[in-house]
Amino acid sequence: MTGDDVRELLRGVVDPELGSDIVDLGMVRSAEVSPDGVVTLEIALTTAGCPLQHQIDRDVTAKIGSAPGVRDVEITWAEMTAEEKAACMAKARWNATQRAGSTTIPGTTRVIAVASGKGGVGKSSVTVNLAAGLAAEGFAVGVLDADIGGFSVPRMLGVEGRLAGVTDEKAKIAPHVKPLGAGRLEIVSMGFLVEDEQSALVWRGQMLNRAVQHFFEDVRWGELDYLLIDMPPGTGDIQIGLARLIPRAEMIVVTTPGRGVQAVAARAADLARKTYLGVAGVIENMSAFTCEHGTTYALFGEGGGEELAERVGAPLLGSVPLEPSVALGGDSGTPAVLGDGPAADAFRAIVRRIVDDVLPPVSMAGCTARMLDRVEAALGPK
Numbered sequence: 001m002t003g004d005d006v007r008e009l010l011r012g013v014v015d016p017e018l019g020s021d022i023v024d025l026g027m028v029r030s031a032e033v034s035p036d037g038v039v040t041l042e043i044a045l046t047t048a049g050c051p052l053q054h055q056i057d058r059d060v061t062a063k064i065g066s067a068p069g070v071r072d073v074e075i076t077w078a079e080m081t082a083e084e085k086a087a088c089m090a091k092a093r094w095n096a097t098q099r100a101g102s103t104t105i106p107g108t109t110r111v112i113a114v115a116s117g118k119g120g121v122g123k124s125s126v127t128v129n130l131a132a133g134l135a136a137e138g139f140a141v142g143v144l145d146a147d148i149g150g151f152s153v154p155r156m157l158g159v160e161g162r163l164a165g166v167t168d169e170k171a172k173i174a175p176h177v178k179p180l181g182a183g184r185l186e187i188v189s190m191g192f193l194v195e196d197e198q199s200a201l202v203w204r205g206q207m208l209n210r211a212v213q214h215f216f217e218d219v220r221w222g223e224l225d226y227l228l229i230d231m232p233p234g235t236g237d238i239q240i241g242l243a244r245l246i247p248r249a250e251m252i253v254v255t256t257p258g259r260g261v262q263a264v265a266a267r268a269a270d271l272a273r274k275t276y277l278g279v280a281g282v283i284e285n286m287s288a289f290t291c292e293h294g295t296t297y298a299l300f301g302e303g304g305g306e307e308l309a310e311r312v313g314a315p316l317l318g319s320v321p322l323e324p325s326v327a328l329g330g331d332s333g334t335p336a337v338l339g340d341g342p343a344a345d346a347f348r349a350i351v352r353r354i355v356d357d358v359l360p361p362v363s364m365a366g367c368t369a370r371m372l373d374r375v376e377a378a379l380g381p382k
């Protein structure tokens with residue numbers, strides 16, 4: 001781990017107000033790593049006393065603190081000089097004009113990619129259950145089905161029909177919006193663009209990558225608290241594209257409970273680290289279930305989640321039992337998390353862990369005025 005590595009990692013920390021990463025905005029004055037793994041940072045904020053300092057502090061500490069070989073993170077906070085501030089604002093403004101208006105994922109959205117090294121472990125099931133669980137708690141949640149060739153999100157969330165094109169803006173795709181509890185889901189999938197699954201299967205290589213890139217760049221999302229991305233199985237171009245286009249994304253790695261089979265699952269996390277994506281945690285799926293007579297069956301083994309979490313240096317967020325309700329919920333379009341039972345409880349506990357602890361929603365409350373508005377006003381008409 002070098003100072004340059006630290007800077008690369010910090011590209012994954014976005015100033016939620018200015019919408020760009022803190023390295024790009026010139027907020028990282030220095031980044032040093034001692035031989036024994038202590039990272040010392042000096043971070044300059046545009047204005048002292050904004051509650052966003054807490055948010056940035058938390059994101060920086062989580063991002064750097066969980067990197068391999070880091071023992072401690074020490075941050076010194078400073079306020080930008082007038083020149084630094086002017087450069088930072090010019091950069092933020094320039095970045096804003098370079099983006100396609102409202103097409104980008106809002107700076108205040110937490111982006112979570114649900115991945116695993118291999119297929120069939122329950123990525124899509126985990127994605128839709130976490131999304132529905134978050135929406136039920138009142139959050140606005142985007143679901144991006146990046147599994148172009150094997151999409152399953154529309155069926156699992158009970159959403160059908162074609163996506164509406166948007167012609168009046170640079171954004172080209174409007175997501176399907178589904179109100180849920182006190183929140184809502186905004187869903188985009190290849191399933192909304194093709195007639196049937198067979199027609200998606202003829203898409204190959206580059207075409208698939210380009211389609212996903214459109215989904216990353218051209219969707220007009222609303223003000224989302226969370227965006228969950230259902231990744232295709234394996235590690236490949238799409239994961240690398242994600243790291244390039246959305247460096248602040250955090251990965252959740254799904255695995256089955258067998259011990260000794262975690263090498264493949266670890267590959268997704270290894271690639272995340274190599275491309276400077278954060279790994280927020282591990283979810284073990286298809287864990288032991290208890291039948292109505294009280295007997296517990298560990299059909300796919302035990303301890304795999306723990307093993308993988310240790311291996312990738314990220315927390316085990318929870319274990320979801322193998323339970324018919326999960327498969328039935330997927331088939332009926334009503335995720336199990338919205339019902340009762342041990343799997344629903346497990347998903348709800350993971351949702352709470354995400355909201356309270358691992359990736360809490362970004363709160364802009366308490367910021368007296370939007371910095372960009374103030375700066376725009378000060379700079380006068382363009």
Ligand SMILES: Nc1ncnc2c1ncn2[C@@H]1O[C@H](COP(=O)(O)OP(=O)(O)OP(=O)(O)O)[C@@H](O)[C@H]1O
Nearest residue numbers: 119120121122123124125233286321322323326327
């Ligand atoms: N906890 C569970 N209990 C029972 N069945 C489950 C559970 N999790 C997933 N399944 C079932 O296992 C199958 C595979 O799950 P899913 O489609 O979510 O996996 P995936 O990792 O997204 O697969 P792919 O790699 O094909 O995209 C589905 O039929 C699903 O309903």
Ligand SMILES: [Mg+2]
Nearest residue numbers: 123124147152
């Ligand atoms: Mg899937």
